[in-house]
Amino acid sequence: MKSLKELYKIGRGPSSSHTMGPHRAACIFLGRHPGSPAFEVTLYGSLAATGKGHLTDVAVRDALGANGASVDILWRSDVTLPYHPNGMKFASKDAEGRTTDEWTVYSVGGGTLSEGEGGLIDAGPDIYPLNTIGEIIQWCKDTGRTFWEYAEEFEDPDIWDYLSTVWHTMKESVERGLSNEGVLPGPLHLSRKAATYYIKVAGYRKNLQTRGLVFSYALAVSEENASGGTVVTAPTCGSSGVLPAVLYHIGKGHGFSEKRILHALATGGIFGNVVKQNASISGAEVGCQGEVGVACAMASAATCQLFGGTPSQIEYAAEMGLEHHLGMTCDPVYGLVQIPCIERNAMAAARALDANLYASFSDGYHRVSFDEVVQVMKQTGHDLPSLYKETGAGGLAERYLRMK
Numbered sequence: 001m002k003s004l005k006e007l008y009k010i011g012r013g014p015s016s017s018h019t020m021g022p023h024r025a026a027c028i029f030l031g032r033h034p035g036s037p038a039f040e041v042t043l044y045g046s047l048a049a050t051g052k053g054h055l056t057d058v059a060v061r062d063a064l065g066a067n068g069a070s071v072d073i074l075w076r077s078d079v080t081l082p083y084h085p086n087g088m089k090f091a092s093k094d095a096e097g098r099t100t101d102e103w104t105v106y107s108v109g110g111g112t113l114s115e116g117e118g119g120l121i122d123a124g125p126d127i128y129p130l131n132t133i134g135e136i137i138q139w140c141k142d143t144g145r146t147f148w149e150y151a152e153e154f155e156d157p158d159i160w161d162y163l164s165t166v167w168h169t170m171k172e173s174v175e176r177g178l179s180n181e182g183v184l185p186g187p188l189h190l191s192r193k194a195a196t197y198y199i200k201v202a203g204y205r206k207n208l209q210t211r212g213l214v215f216s217y218a219l220a221v222s223e224e225n226a227s228g229g230t231v232v233t234a235p236t237c238g239s240s241g242v243l244p245a246v247l248y249h250i251g252k253g254h255g256f257s258e259k260r261i262l263h264a265l266a267t268g269g270i271f272g273n274v275v276k277q278n279a280s281i282s283g284a285e286v287g288c289q290g291e292v293g294v295a296c297a298m299a300s301a302a303t304c305q306l307f308g309g310t311p312s313q314i315e316y317a318a319e320m321g322l323e324h325h326l327g328m329t330c331d332p333v334y335g336l337v338q339i340p341c342i343e344r345n346a347m348a349a350a351r352a353l354d355a356n357l358y359a360s361f362s363d364g365y366h367r368v369s370f371d372e373v374v375q376v377m378k379q380t381g382h383d384l385p386s387l388y389k390e391t392g393a394g395g396l397a398e399r400y401l402r403m404k
Contacts, residue, residue: 001128001277003155004269008166009111009233013225014337016237017086017282018047018054021107026063028113028121029090029103036100038070038093045080046284047088047107049391053186053335055228077391083116084108085284085389109282109290110233127154131277133315133370136270140311147270147305147314148263163262166232170221170244173231177220184226186336194220210249211350218245218346226338235272235281238288238337239295241345243268246299246352250306260306267305268298271318271370278371279378283330284390286381292344293325293377297370299352304359312364319370320355321348326373327380329388331395340396 011020026041033039041060043051051057057073064071081087084106092101105121106114113121130136130150140146151159177194184190197216201209222241225231231240243265251261272281275294280286300321304314325348333339387394 001126001131001273003124003127004151004159004266004273005162006112006124007110007233007235007269007272007276008163008265010166010169010230011111011233011237013228013231013237013240015054016111016233017107017109017284018051018056019059020111020233020237021086021113022047022056022088023059023063024111025088025090025105025107025113026060029092030064030066032103033092033101034067036069036092037095038072038097039064040072040074040091040093040099042074042076042089042091044076044087044089046085046390048075048077049393050332050335051075053332053392054337080386081106084114084282085386086282109280109285110235110276128273129154131274133271133274133318137311137315146267146311147301148266151266151270159266160262163265164258167247167258167261167265169230169232170234171248173221173224173229173240174217174244174248175220176229177222177224178216180223180227184223184338185228186338187334188336188338190338192219192223194223210253210353213253214245214249214349214353215346217248218242218349219342221245222342222345226336226342234268234298235276235294236283236291238283238341239291239345239348241342242292242295242348242352243299243302245345245349246303250303254306256306264302264305267314268302271301272298274371275322275374275377279374280381286378287328287384287389288330288341288344289322289325289328289377290381291330292341292348293322293328295345296325296348296352296355297321299349300355300359303352303356307356307360309356309360310364313359313362315370316362316364316366317355317359319366319368319373320358321352322370322377323368323373324351326377327384329384329395330390331388331397332390332392333397333400335392335397339400
């Protein structure tokens with residue numbers, strides 16, 4: 001299992017798999033052919049199906065065209081490459097239009113790239129010896145420590161500086177989103193709601209303000225992401241509103257120190273890392289359960305950590321956060337990370353608070369483990385028809401287009 005630095009990535013939205021990943025791949029290919037006068041990029045499967053709504057073409061052109069080269073993009077949503085739905089092929093051209101080099105690469109979720117069975121690109125080494133939550137809980141029992149201390153044990157000493165940068169980026173995305181108003185880009189003409197929700201909170205009773213605030217914070221980050229703003233993958237751009245909303249709300253409401261927030265980030269990151277290692281966080285591969293579902297699990301674990309949960313209670317909270325998103329499809333209308341994505345972030349943030357409360361009332365004992373739910377999520381995702389995995393052609397996306 002790799003460093004948390006490869007889970008929490010800072011970049012521009014709206015999609016880690018469809019925007020950040022292709023942009024990074026294009027930069028790598030440009031570095032190999034800096035003097036090429038022209039490039040041809042073929043997008044396959046899910047990248048082609050919803051790439052325009054996710055600004056994939058913009059990200060690729062911005063990178064490859066940086067030196068003035070022409071960039072031709074071919075959209076092949078009818079072809080899915082065997083390794084992963086988010087496949088793309090880069091080709092460099094000479095002045096006569098002849099192909100000088102080709103490279104096939106996959107954006108496998110969270111901004112991570114892979115060349116297929118050959119493994120991940122520019123990925124750091126596996127630094128964690130244990131790859132399941134069950135094994136890590138046993139480590140906690142044997143050592144008397146907890147999840148964030150497991151992260152501290154195997155990460156480089158600068159991990160806390162890195163997570164501090166992550167946390168400050170998350171807070172900035174919340175605060176920008178609360179101050180920005182207007183319409184989000186794209187054909188849906190969807191109005192931003194975070195600022196309105198935040199203002200309306202004052203008119204409700206104290207016991208309802210908690211939900212209103214966490215809704216507004218999640219909306220703020222998700223709307224920033226949808227408009228191409230800077231966010232943190234947690235674990236993806238499409239689910240980037242959940243964890244910041246919960247931590248921002250709790251940190252502000254309970255006065256937790258930054259140190260304790262960073263410990264919670266590490267705890268949540270361990271759970272996200274385990275899913276990334278053993279299943280997938282790619283909506284194109286396993287549906288939205290791998291994005292918003294995993295984000296909810298991370299936020300549930302982080303919250304339980306903050307409120308003094310035992311390792312077993314923390315695991316229980318995370319298990320509920322993921323279990324109750326099993327089967328969630330990825331069906332973005334017009335391929336935009338707006339409907340239903342933004343609302344899902346807000347609801348998952350609230351659910352994370354509930355998962356912590358439920359787990360905190362228990363002794364942490366429960367029948368179904370987090371690791372079992374991860375395996376069920378992986379199998380469920382593979383069993384879902386491709387229409388319901390980021391193609392923009394099934395579920396809410398298809399129904400909306402039919403109604404129009």
